[in-house]
Amino acid sequence: MLTRIPDSKAARHDLTPRTEAAAAADKPDPRVHAWRDDMADAALKGVVAAPRYVTPVPHRLIDGVSEMMREAPQQSAAAVSELLPGQRFDILDESEGWAWGFSAHDHYVGYISAENLRADAPPRTHRITAPTALCFSRPDIKSDVAHNLPMNSEVAAEDFDDTFYRLRNGTFVHRRHASTLDEYVRDPVRVAQAFLGSPYKWGGRTRRGIDCSGLIQIALAACDIAAPRDSDQQRDELGDDVLGKPLKRGDLIFFPGHVGIMADEERLLHANAYWMTTLIEPLEDVIDRLRSAHAEPVTGARRVV
Numbered sequence: 001m002l003t004r005i006p007d008s009k010a011a012r013h014d015l016t017p018r019t020e021a022a023a024a025a026d027k028p029d030p031r032v033h034a035w036r037d038d039m040a041d042a043a044l045k046g047v048v049a050a051p052r053y054v055t056p057v058p059h060r061l062i063d064g065v066s067e068m069m070r071e072a073p074q075q076s077a078a079a080v081s082e083l084l085p086g087q088r089f090d091i092l093d094e095s096e097g098w099a100w101g102f103s104a105h106d107h108y109v110g111y112i113s114a115e116n117l118r119a120d121a122p123p124r125t126h127r128i129t130a131p132t133a134l135c136f137s138r139p140d141i142k143s144d145v146a147h148n149l150p151m152n153s154e155v156a157a158e159d160f161d162d163t164f165y166r167l168r169n170g171t172f173v174h175r176r177h178a179s180t181l182d183e184y185v186r187d188p189v190r191v192a193q194a195f196l197g198s199p200y201k202w203g204g205r206t207r208r209g210i211d212c213s214g215l216i217q218i219a220l221a222a223c224d225i226a227a228p229r230d231s232d233q234q235r236d237e238l239g240d241d242v243l244g245k246p247l248k249r250g251d252l253i254f255f256p257g258h259v260g261i262m263a264d265e266e267r268l269l270h271a272n273a274y275w276m277t278t279l280i281e282p283l284e285d286v287i288d289r290l291r292s293a294h295a296e297p298v299t300g301a302r303r304v305v
Contacts, residue, residue: 027048028047028048030109031109033048034056036050038051039092039093040053040054041054041102042056054092056092058088059099059117060086061086061089061117062118062121062169063147064147064169066082066206067083068081069081069103073095073098078202078203081108082204084150085155086121086124086155087103087152087153087154088104089103089117097114098111098114099114099117106226106229108229121156125155126157126173126178127154127178129183129185131195132148132149132150133150133151133173133178135169135171135172135173150207152222155173163175165178186223188223191219191223192216192261196279197277197279198210200271200278202273205217205218212231212260213230213231215271215278216259219261235252239252240303241302243300244301245301247301248303251301251302252303253283253298253300254298254299254301255298256294260286262283266282267282268282268283
């Protein structure tokens with residue numbers, strides 16, 4: 001039986017064309033538009049007032065390292081997202097070991113340690129497709145593992161033999177764990193299932209720890225579907241509205257501050273802080289838990305084709 005979510009007026013009203021933060025400030029959303037009191041992205045000239053406008057400088061995170069993006073330039077600041085190895089980060093300012101700018105794949109703004117960012121990184125050729133790929137010191141699965149790479153890491157690689165790619169840093173990745181940048185899969189649910197059992201981590205985007213919208217973003221990226229970072233942005237920008245219609249595998253279901261993807265017509269796959277893990281459970285169980293705190297537990301349902 002297909003699950004149908006009530007098509008209430010309150011839930012429909014929540015599907016606004018802009019995020020709540022942007023509407024309240026009547027300015028571009030600061031999560032994806034970079035400006036501070038002392039400077040702004042040159043692309044925002046004429047949009048926001050700033051003493052100076054800066055052209056961002058592209059950098060990439062080195063292989064073997066994931067870095068948390070933070071809301072302030074200090075290690076104790078709250079995480080806002082996670083940059084994966086090889087992904088691009090455009091820098092607007094660098095001071096005392098911290099770079100301020102945005103991740104290129106979703107334009108999300110934050111601070112990141114500048115230590116492992118490089119402006120001269122070679123062009124990326126391949127993407128990691130396994131939940132975790134091992135980088136071997138030699139083209140031999142019995143050799144030492146130099147480091148690991150999470151799914152959607154971007155690497156500079158070349159053909160080596162029928163079993164391995166050789167990365168520019170001298171390590172080797174099995175061909176079953178990577179693909180060229182123009183190869184994608186078709187089922188985001190299958191990708192998300194690879195993260196079952198991953199601990200919930202605010203801002204995380206890897207098998208070591210992931211949050212609800214990070215799971216959706218990673219799963220869709222593997223299918224060549226670009227998605228914004230946060231759940232409210234995903235609700236406002238992705239797919240078609242199917243609120244009130246029978247649900248299908250792959251539909252995205254949105255709650256106050258949360259999102260999951262339907263594993264089938266009745267069960268939700270999501271990374272969540274209630275269980276502190278990534279799991280599949282009946283959608284009705286999730287809705288029942290939220291009823292005491294929210295008159296409308298479901299704020300949207302979107303179908304991404």
